[in-house]
Amino acid sequence: MIDRLVIFGATGDLSARFLLPGLAALRAEGHLGDRFQLVGSDRSDWDDGQFQSWAASQLERHGGGLPTDARKAVVASARFQRADVTDSADVASVVAGDDPLAVYLALPPALFPSAVTALHRAELPAGSRIVLEKPFGEDLDSAVELNRLLAELVPEEAVYRVDHFLAMTTVANVLSARLANRVLEPLWNSTHIAEVEIVWDEDLALEGRAGYYDSAGALKDMVQNHLLQLLCLVAMEPPVSLGERDLRDRKVDVLRSVRPLTDDDVVHRTRRARYAAGRIDDHDVPAYVDEEGVDPGRRTETFAEVELEIDSWRWSGTKFLLRSGKALGADRKEVTVRFRPVPHIPFGHGGEVLPNVLRFGLEPEGLALDLTGMGPHARTFAPFTLTARMDPPDLPPYGRLLLDVLTGDPALSIRGDEAEEAWRVVTPVLSAWERDLVPLQEYPAGSQGPS
Incomplete structure (x- = not known):
């Protein structure tokens, strides 16, 4: 099981309303251990404490029914690193390490091609996975091109084009x-x-x-x-x-x-x-x-x-x-x-x-x-x-x-x-x-x- 999740676009609505409560629910059910680490990243000029404070407030707002200790554990696991997701050097500093990680692109779909290209140049650790929200592309041609870029980054089985309806x-x-x-x-x-x-x-x-x-x-x-x-x-x-x-x-x-x-x-x-x-x-x-x-x-x-x-x-x-x-x-x-x-x-x-x-x-x-x-x-x-x-x-x-x-x-x-x-x-x-x-x-x- 992967123990590090990187969210690009971490301070957006998707993270606040769904990803943070989802992680807290996983912790409450025993699916996340103490080794789990959440790395938030976007262009905000924040430090770890600011991100943790924001995450705590969003969990209170959108996940208030979840156990307090689970929410606190997710907040404690979080750190923040400022980065431009289209800049390969910035991205490389966020994903650096030897162990595989999961990268969640909580971004506007128009940024997916640039972000995937930056991730490719940054060289993800072997065994890493990448997650993209819908819509996947803006039309057939852009979907085909995005699939081509992803195929250069990770194997198909490591690409998660998620649709929460299916869950x-x-x-x-x-x-x-x-x-x-x-x-x-x-x-x-x-x-x-x-x-x-x-x-x-x-x-x-x-x-x-x-x-x-x-x-x-x-x-x-x-x-x-x-x-x-x-x-x-x-x-x-x-x-x-x-x-x-x-x-x-x-x-x-x-x-x-x-x-x-x-x-x-x-x-x-x-x-x-x-x-x-x-x-x-x-x-x-x-x-x-x-x-x-x-x-x-x-x-x-x-x-x-x-x-x-x-x-x-x-x-x-x-x-x-x-x-x-x-x-x-x-x-x-x-x-x-x-x-x-x-x-x-x-x-x-x-x-x-x-x-x-x-x-x-x-x-x-x-x-x-x-x-x-x-x-x-x-x-x-x-x-x-x-x-x-x-x-x-x-x-x-x-x-x-x-x-x-x-x-x-x-x-x-x-x-x-x-x-x-x-x-x-x-x-x-x-x-x-x-x-x-x-x-x-x-x-x-x-x-x-x-x-």
């Missing part, structure tokens, strides 16, 4: 529900399933993220990585094992099987929109174009919807709908599996029989199955729902990802060819949207989205 408990339950239950796997195909919806709708607006979000938009921020990852887990063939090679091979198969979208497909099977001024709960929300840091000329979408088909024996004829939107009237974060109706109802006219629906709640986590039973009157039907609550995980998603990085398990990270295939899926959409083949609609903040 969520319910995402794992998608696989276990399919593969560990005989009642579901025989039905998991187009003969029985008409449509799968993968939705991440949230009532949060921009929340000060214009610096990143306005250059990405909903399609790149959510659909290209998070939602396509969920699509892979829903649609993949059963792997031989959950080892990194078997699992990731089957995920790539799904992306390669997605039917390429023509311009006409994009026009009829995608939607894009951005929120206008409105009201969410008890507060007013300005229009997206009026948010601080937004460039209206970019025509960035805050709502993206894409309908895909998979050309495979299992899924021919099933529709897959991926959607994500901001500043909506209600949160809806789930994978919804809609089964086809039964072919015949032998009870006569007893009312409407709705198709079965299986829902995997992502946030909050849970499971629900809509069924039809007999109503209070003879030969009448009534819907009912079976629900299950998931036990809380022992680790938060970023704790799980950090543990995989430190112990060397890349199964939940995204392989290089998988990242490129995901860009191939959305490239026709990006191209058609850039040419305005699909109108950019508007919807009031607090509404259900574009009509």
